[in-house]
Amino acid sequence: MSDDNIVKFERRKPKQASKRGSPSQRKAFIWLLAIVAVVLVWAYYQFIAPPNLP
Numbered sequence: 001m002s003d004d005n006i007v008k009f010e011r012r013k014p015k016q017a018s019k020r021g022s023p024s025q026r027k028a029f030i031w032l033l034a035i036v037a038v039v040l041v042w043a044y045y046q047f048i049a050p051p052n053l054p
Helices: 023-048
Strands: none
Touching: none
16 A cells, blocks of 8 residues: 555654854853943043033
């Protein structure tokens, strides 16, 4: 007997989420963003903000 006309139901294999970087790279990126934010705030108050702000 041939099994050509039988439908076999099988579970799909779960897709693994692709991680873009290691945890140390992610931590370094967060620190870099924090430093950039501090520099941007400093530059705003140094060059753009009106001088009469406290």
